[in-house]
Amino acid sequence: MIELSWPQVSARRLERAGLGAAPAHASPAEAVAAMCGAHAQVMSGAEASIGLRLGGVTRAHVREALRDGRGLVKTYGPRGTVHLLPARDLPRWVNALSSVPNAHRGAPPSTRMTPEQTDQVVAAIREVVAVAEMTIDELSDAVVAATGPWAGDLVMPAFGGMWPRWRQAMALAAHRGAFVFGAGRGRKVTYTAPPDTPHVTTDGLGWLVRSYLTAYGPATPEQFAQWIEGPVRWAAQAFEEAGVEEVLFAGRRAWVVAGDTAAPADPPRGVRLLPYFDAYLVAGRPRELLYPGAAAQRALAGGQAGNFPVLLVDGRVGGVWHQRRSGSKIDVTVEPLRDLTPAQLRELDEQVERVGEVLEARPRLTIGTVTVGPHA
DSSP: OOEEOHHHHHHHHHHHHTOSSSOOOSSHHHHHHHHTSEEOSSHHHHHHHHHTTSTTOOHHHHHHHHHTSSSEEEEEOGGGOEEEEEGGGHHHHHHHHTTSOOOOTTOOTTTOOOHHHHHHHHHHHHHHHTTOOEEHHHHHHHHHHHHOGGGGOEEEEETTEEEEGGGGGHHHHHHTTSOEEOSOBTTBOEEEOOOOOOOOOSOHHHHHHHHHHHHHOSBOHHHHHHHHTOOHHHHHHHHHHHOEEEEEETTEEEEEETTOOOOOSSOOOOEEEEOTTOHHHHHOOOHHHHSOTHHHHHHOBTTBSSSSOEEEETTEEEEEEEEEEETTEEEEEEEESSOOOHHHHHHHHHHHHHHHHHTTSEEEEEESOOOSOTTO
């Protein structure tokens, strides 16, 4: 059995993510495909995630790829969280995500909908957004009108208020391909029909397992289940059917796409800044290897990755950072967990300049303590 070390796997993952010595992808859509989706709950984080993987790309390029509907789409992805996905791959994502066994996500029985009610809501969303792009209030009125008053019962606590019952099916409706996010109306979010894409006949779940393992393998079914938020037994069966190969990774059993055991000869070197909820951080496992020692205490929030933007040093989390924008200026504060060498400081300067380019602002670097908490 082939055995791979952490330095080998780290270098392989960074290279494939476009976080190696040179950009590995040519467009926002290619970069997002290699990431298995860009987390976009914080849109500026998604823009930075993509731009920092590509030479010369700014947030304007990411927004253009999203606006034309042919490069990127915004929808609910893994774990029911908002992601940017390549438009060309949306049918495969829908095929894969719609196969994840549906869980109630802890909702009390009085809040839940029956399977029949859920199907009615999904069908209503699909029908109404096919006619017009809608704000959430317009969509709510249309869904309740199409299904019944029960859908509008205010039973879901949310942001100091209550949402109607039907809203619990939003992520599921997206996973079934009923809608994607629209262009927006002023500051209001809108929802619209998915773009026309070629019909896919291949197994979407098997494709997603292989894509995930190409980006983040070696990995286990348990880790894939955590990443996509599905049952472990279901994930294990998906691995069996996807065409995978068992290896030893840092002395533990793990899996890669069959035949995909190559790794760079040299260990990872260099300094990188990764923003909130960067896909590399969220999917990177085992946590104790990516976040060694003090990094786990400083850069994880209750074991959850992504709540802090991080400084990567030679493939491991070596600090945290924060940016504060004021008009056309960005103040970037970086808190390394240990002293950086002169060469690493020069690389850090280059990374901060690149952050400024991506976010279209003039950056200023301060090395010191980051005083804000997670997800601030």
